[in-house]
Amino acid sequence: MNIYVLVKRTFDTEEKLVISNGKIQEDGAEFIINPYDEYAIEEAITVRDAHGGEVTVITIGGEEAEKQLRTALAMGADKAVLINTEDDLDEMDQYTTAYILAEYLRDKNPDLILAGNVAIDGGSGQVGPRVADLLGINYVTTITNLQIEGTNVKIVRDIEGDAEELETSLPLLVTAQQGLNEPRYPSLPGIMKAKKKPLEEIEIDDLDIDEEDVEPKTETLEIYMPPKKAAGRILEGDLATQVSELVGLLRNEAKVI
Numbered sequence: 001m002n003i004y005v006l007v008k009r010t011f012d013t014e015e016k017l018v019i020s021n022g023k024i025q026e027d028g029a030e031f032i033i034n035p036y037d038e039y040a041i042e043e044a045i046t047v048r049d050a051h052g053g054e055v056t057v058i059t060i061g062g063e064e065a066e067k068q069l070r071t072a073l074a075m076g077a078d079k080a081v082l083i084n085t086e087d088d089l090d091e092m093d094q095y096t097t098a099y100i101l102a103e104y105l106r107d108k109n110p111d112l113i114l115a116g117n118v119a120i121d122g123g124s125g126q127v128g129p130r131v132a133d134l135l136g137i138n139y140v141t142t143i144t145n146l147q148i149e150g151t152n153v154k155i156v157r158d159i160e161g162d163a164e165e166l167e168t169s170l171p172l173l174v175t176a177q178q179g180l181n182e183p184r185y186p187s188l189p190g191i192m193k194a195k196k197k198p199l200e201e202i203e204i205d206d207l208d209i210d211e212e213d214v215e216p217k218t219e220t221l222e223i224y225m226p227p228k229k230a231a232g233r234i235l236e237g238d239l240a241t242q243v244s245e246l247v248g249l250l251r252n253e254a255k256v257i
Contacts, residue, residue, distance in 0.1 A: 001053030006115035036116025038183035039176035062086035073194035074186030098130030132173035
């Protein structure tokens with residue numbers, strides 16, 4: 001089975017981020033594989049182990065992204081591809097990313113493409129569906145279970161706290177939701193093997209893409225941190241006093257009643 005995983009290098013949002021002049025400062029920032037993409041990588045490895053084939057992970061960015069690709073290889077992926085846009089594109093959006101990925105995949109005859117449900121830095125959830133639409137293949141988002149029998153696929157997907165069961169067929173793109181699996185940590189043998197696994201680097205010119213074809217459709221005007229939450233208030237006294245004070249606060253300060 002020909003399996004591809006779309007991977008994104010993202011800021012570690014658990015670490016402190018610094019914003020200056022409307023942009024996140026990359027100097028000193030920690031970067032990781034987008035956590036939802038880790039579910040996609042794990043599922044791809046599981047499918048390969050059950051049905052055969054190989055897993056190729058793909059990302060777009062600069063040479064710094066090689067670290068995240070090597071991590072994916074250490075988890076168990078077979079090959080990696082870096083589409084280096086560092087010298088060609090100053091700005092990218094979801095349209096740009098999806099177009100480039102689709103052009104790379106167009107002649108690869110993928111059976112299964114996996115991606116994270118969303119990226120934690122942008123959260124749009126657009127890239128996976130856009131790629132599938134450009135390739136003209138089926139896609140299902142936010143999956144929590146995947147069963148493949150031949151070319152038939154049974155899926156469970158998360159729908160706002162409930163679950164939906166459906167059937168479709170390969171070729172297929174799915175986006176992984178939390179709960180699909182438990183991503184493995186790279187083992188020491190896996191890390192050592194990853195150093196010898198193929199990591200191909202290509203550029204936009206190799207895909208015969210003109211820069212005009214991938215001009216962003218959106219513009220980011222400003223990036224800013226959300227306002228700090230105000231400290232909570234502890235009510236004191238007996239129950240009746242607390243209830244009375246709470247009602248007063250909801251009516252006069254919060255103005256919700």
